[in-house]
Amino acid sequence: MQAVLAGDTERYAELVGRYRDRYARYAARMLGSADAAEDAVQDAFIRAYDQLAQCREPDNFVGWFFLILRNRCLAEQRRARGAVSLDAAGAVAAKERPDGAVEANEQRHALQRALLGLTPEQREVFVLKHVEGMSYDDIAERLGTSVPSLKMRMHRAYDRLRAHLRDQA
Amino acid sequence: MTDFHPLVKRLLDGEVTLADLPPALRAEGEEALRLLAAVDRERVVVSPALDERVMTAVRSRAAAPSAWRWLNRPREIRVRLRPWMLAPALAAAAALVLLVARPTPPLPLAPRMVTVRFVLVAPEAHQVAVAGTFNQWDAGATPLLRAGAPGVWTATLTLPAGNHQYAFVVDGARWVPDPAAPTVNDGFGRRNSVLTL
Amino acid sequence: MTIRVSILLVVVATVAAPLRAQQDVAARLAGRVPQEVIALVRQLSADAAARGLPVEPLIQKAIEGGAKAVPADRIAAAVRGVVVQLDGAAAALADAGLTPPDTETIAAGAFALNAGLDGRDVASLARVAGRANRATIALRVAGTLSALGVPAAETVTLVSEMMRAGRGPAELTALPARLQAEVARGATPAQAATGLARAAAAPGRSPQPPRRGPPPRPPN
Numbered sequence: 001m002q003a004v005l006a007g008d009t010e011r012y013a014e015l016v017g018r019y020r021d022r023y024a025r026y027a028a029r030m031l032g033s034a035d036a037a038e039d040a041v042q043d044a045f046i047r048a049y050d051q052l053a054q055c056r057e058p059d060n061f062v063g064w065f066f067l068i069l070r071n072r073c074l075a076e077q078r079r080a081r082g083a084v085s086l087d088a089a090g091a092v093a094a095k096e097r098p099d100g101a102v103e104a105n106e107q108r109h110a111l112q113r114a115l116l117g118l119t120p121e122q123r124e125v126f127v128l129k130h131v132e133g134m135s136y137d138d139i140a141e142r143l144g145t146s147v148p149s150l151k152m153r154m155h156r157a158y159d160r161l162r163a164h165l166r167d168q169a
Numbered sequence: 170m171t172d173f174h175p176l177v178k179r180l181l182d183g184e185v186t187l188a189d190l191p192p193a194l195r196a197e198g199e200e201a202l203r204l205l206a207a208v209d210r211e212r213v214v215v216s217p218a219l220d221e222r223v224m225t226a227v228r229s230r231a232a233a234p235s236a237w238r239w240l241n242r243p244r245e246i247r248v249r250l251r252p253w254m255l256a257p258a259l260a261a262a263a264a265l266v267l268l269v270a271r272p273t274p275p276l277p278l279a280p281r282m283v284t285v286r287f288v289l290v291a292p293e294a295h296q297v298a299v300a301g302t303f304n305q306w307d308a309g310a311t312p313l314l315r316a317g318a319p320g321v322w323t324a325t326l327t328l329p330a331g332n333h334q335y336a337f338v339v340d341g342a343r344w345v346p347d348p349a350a351p352t353v354n355d356g357f358g359r360r361n362s363v364l365t366l
Numbered sequence: 367m368t369i370r371v372s373i374l375l376v377v378v379a380t381v382a383a384p385l386r387a388q389q390d391v392a393a394r395l396a397g398r399v400p401q402e403v404i405a406l407v408r409q410l411s412a413d414a415a416a417r418g419l420p421v422e423p424l425i426q427k428a429i430e431g432g433a434k435a436v437p438a439d440r441i442a443a444a445v446r447g448v449v450v451q452l453d454g455a456a457a458a459l460a461d462a463g464l465t466p467p468d469t470e471t472i473a474a475g476a477f478a479l480n481a482g483l484d485g486r487d488v489a490s491l492a493r494v495a496g497r498a499n500r501a502t503i504a505l506r507v508a509g510t511l512s513a514l515g516v517p518a519a520e521t522v523t524l525v526s527e528m529m530r531a532g533r534g535p536a537e538l539t540a541l542p543a544r545l546q547a548e549v550a551r552g553a554t555p556a557q558a559a560t561g562l563a564r565a566a567a568a569p570g571r572s573p574q575p576p577r578r579g580p581p582p583r584p585p586n
Contacts, residue, residue, distance in 0.1 A: 009224075009227055009228060010224075012223075012224065012227055013220055013223075013224050016219075016220050016223050016224070017220055020215050020219060020220070021212060021213065021214060021215055024213040024214075024215040025210075025211075025212055025213040027213075028213045029209070034213060037213065037215075038215055038216070038219055041215060041219065042219050042222055042223055045223045046223055046226045046227065047307065047309065047310050049223075049226075049227045049230065050230065050304070050305075050310065051304060051310050051311055063314070064312065064314070067296075067312040067314075068309060068310065068312065071296070071298070071308070071309035071312065071341065072309055074341060075309060075341070078341075104207075107203075107206075107207040108207050108208075108209045110207065111204065111207040111208060111209070112209060129182075130205060130208050130210075131208060131209070131210050133210075136182075144295075144296070144314070144315040145295065151182070154178075154181075154182070155173075155175075155178045158173050158178055158181055158201070158204075159172040159173055161204060162172070162173060162200075162201075162204065165204065300433060302426050302430075305394075305398075305429050305433075306426075306429050306430045306432075306433035306434070307433065308433060330539075331506070332473075332474065332477055332506045332509070332510075334430075344434060349546075351481075351510050351511075351513035351514040351542060352513055353477075353480055353481050353509075353513050354480060355430065355434075355444075356427060356431075356443075356444030356447055356448070357430075357431060357434055357436045357440055357441075357444055359434070363481075363509070363510055363513050365506050365507060365509075365510045365539060365542060366539065
């Protein structure tokens with residue numbers, strides 16, 4: 001980070017390589033499309049570079065980059081509101097497991113479709129906890145909110161997911 | 170359509186195990202766990218072409234002469250606390266300007282850089298950002314982070330000397346000028362805050 | 367030797383900047399504002415640059431409009447408004463004898479106009495300043511004071527007194543904060559400004575003697 005701040009642009013490539021997959025999964029689950037996720041991650045890295053010059057807390061890069069990406073995903077979802085294509089979920093889940101049973105793949109598709117039916121806030125807490133494996137405390141700190149309000153969001157998400165899956169069955 | 174039983178939700182949260190559930194809830198618990206098992210945790214591998222696209226954009230920015238290039242030779246600046254005015258009640262805002270310095274004769278072309286901390290007291294907000302002439306009015310680019318004191322959001326930036334206009338963006342959509350800073354007409358029917366460094 | 371190189375670089379930078387900015391217009395606005403706004407801003411920038419006006423304020427205003435999700439026709443109106451202010455500032459500076467006016471000073475003048483001062487106030491401040499960099503700072507500070515609610519006459523008096531008393535850029539830039547402190551203590555902006563103007567002209571605080579030769583280099 002200090003190297004990049006000191007003007008060594010090429011070192012930024014290291015940061016990009018180190019963090020991109022980690023955040024691509026979050027973006028993919030949030031946006032329901034691998035392509036949209038790539039765009040969001042790419043865009044966030046470029047914005048983060050622009051702001052790097054002004055970021056005075058380089059140790060906070062991870063938390064701060066995450067917020068830039070998160071904002072980008074939320075903006076993208078607002079733009080696409082009402083136009084969420086259920087086929088998009090297929091595009092992400094389309095990577096069939098070679099060893100997987102057909103039924104398991106269908107269940108994954110179904111859940112991703114159901115996830116896209118949640119509000120962005122509900123989807124986010126679900127993805128951070130059950131895909132990224134973060135604890136409620138970590139999520140609360142990252143998003144700047146309280147654990148009880150996260151749980152409330154999550155529990156509503158559980159119910160809506162259940163309802164979506166039943167409707168799809 | 171029924172909701173999951175609260176105990177089953179705790180199972181989903183990982184706070185209890187299937188064995189902790191009463192027999193009447195076992196079936197529901199198993200349904201819940203099947204739901205979780207369907208979560209796709211597979212790592213998403215992004216094409217390496219992304220790195221190159223990012224670096225292309227980054228290199229062209231580095232090549233373009235701009236104020237941020239001068240950070241290679243950081244200018245030092247004066248320390249002075251500006252009076253911090255906290256408006257009462259909710260969604261009050263204050264801008265605390267911290268100028269940090271060591272005396273150095275300025276080079277003729279280098280703009281003086283000043284460290285500025287933006288502070289917003291907004292307990293009701295879920296996310297806060299600052300957007301202005303220094304970051305292309307990009308509401309996604311400069312988020313404020315919670316500072317520790319409840320409802321207090323901050324971000325610290327280093328900006329070139331001169332005139333800057335900005336506003337806070339609350340929850341992604343509400344543009345809020347800084348009530349403790351001077352404001353001017355933005356030409357769109359709203360007000361922008363002014364920062365003169 | 368060093369000084370000559372610096373001047374050359376300043377000249378190159380001043381000439382290169384508007385050209386580069388023009389090519390940048392489409393690149394910087396792409397995706398942020400509707401196509402028709404990009405076309406308009408390109409045209410207005412080209413004309414403005416030809417008149418010696420800074421182009422950056424137009425681009426910034428368009429980007430701002432795009433970010434705030436303002437309809438295209440309102441963005442167009444706002445950008446045209448910026449051009450009017452830039453022209454007004456350039457004319458006032460020319461009246462004050464700062465010819466040709468430099469783009470940073472014009473931008474500062476336009477800011478002052480937007481903040482509530484008029485052409486005569488801008489010309490008056492520029493006259494007292496006497497040269498471009500002092501005028502730039504004076505106009506930025508005056509605009510900020512006006513934005514804080516200080517009426518035009520008191521603003522011009524305060525900033526002029528500070529300059530006449532030989533106060534430097536740092537003290538000028540500090541004026542808005544000092545004014546806010548006075549207002550927090552209960553003064554109206556006009557009263558606070560008048561008080562500060564009196565203090566500026568007060569005897570016992572002699573202005574800095576002019577420096578001779580280059581400033582001493584600090585030890586490394």
